[in-house]
Amino acid sequence: MGVDGFGLRTETGAAGMAAILADPAGAVIASDFDGTLSPIVADPEAAYVHPDAPEVLIELGRRVGGIVIVTGRPVAQAIALGRPPGGGPGLADVPGLVVLGQYGAERWEDGRVSAPPPPPGLDRVRAALPGLVADLPGARIEDKGRALALHTRNCADPAAALAALADPVAKLAAETGLIVEPGRMVLELRPPGVDKGQALLAFLAERAARSVLFAGDDLGDLAAFDAVRAGAASGVPGVAVCSGSAEVAAALTERADVVVEGPPGVIALLRTLAAALSGRS
Incomplete structure (x- = not known):
């Protein structure tokens, strides 16, 4: 499958998707949590992951070089909300998943959490x-x-x-x-000194990534979109995906390679990617 089925609107995005399809072992699939993998709801403590997200990410996790969630939430909270209330697999079941919480200050991997002391103030x-x-x-x-x-x-x-x-x-x-x-x-x-872009770039370097896709929906994700662009400039092509809605800032949609309709749109795009990679094997 080529890149035509993904709704890409930029040449840089098409190059990023082509790189992911050609070399999935070198690809990192990254995403925000709220508004991207889970819906925006009145009570943030009830923002459970889209019920189809874990299954799609499990499939991708078997085929790509890394899956990472970069969120402003504490990592333990993202993992807890990452299991749909109706049962079935959760984010913790995704092979090799890493969660970078609090904009990258915390890390969850293999059930273990690492983080520095809380900041003063x-x-x-x-x-x-x-x-x-x-x-x-x-x-x-x-x-x-x-x-x-x-x-x-x-x-x-x-x-x-x-x-x-x-x-x-x-x-x-x-x-x-x-x-x-x-x-x-x-x-x-x-706290200052860390953002989603820095966290994403560090993870790409850690994994020696050769391509990246990042999906986000809010102003805090702009730094990660910028990291995708910085990666492309240094030889790591990428795709910036905007989880769109009436509330999403124009600054985000303008920098995206593809805009989809909220979490269901993100899941549909990732499912299309998983199917394309499955067809390669």
Whole structure:
């Protein structure tokens, strides 16, 4: 199978997909979690993986050089949400899977988690955030251990609530040595010095990857899209996949080699890739 069946709209994306198809053992398949492998829902703790995702990734894991999930979530949380409630295989069953959590600060592999100590400043943020959202009914604080996120999706006017939080959250981040990571109706305060692009590039180097596909849906994934482009410039062709929706920023869709319709679209594209690679064997 050639690259025509993947909806690619750029020459760089076509070159990346051609490289994956020609040499799957040298390919890394990488993805964000929320909004890409799992739906965006009102309660982040209920954002279970798309029920077909583990099976598709298991098939790919048998054929490519590496499967990695790069997420802002803690790795243990991604693994827990990676098993669909209805039963069946989960992400932990994907051969050789690596999960890089908290934007790459944590690593899950073979059931083991490694991570540095939590950064300073988080305790002060934990104490301050309830006061920031006290007058915003529906706003929710998510404690990720190494980061904290404010969700406004359940507010009466989510966009206005997010805008109202922007300045005080930025001030709190500056005072505590953290940075603000904006997302889809969320502001996250996290440590500086690591992002999804750096995490992805380090993983590609570790695996001596010869091609890469990365799928993402939010502003935090732009760094990984940039890493795909940087890899192509240094001889590692790649494909940037946008999991599209009405909320996805134009900056993401503009940099993507292919835009699909949310997690179901991502799974369909990966299933097409798995079938193409299966046909080679």
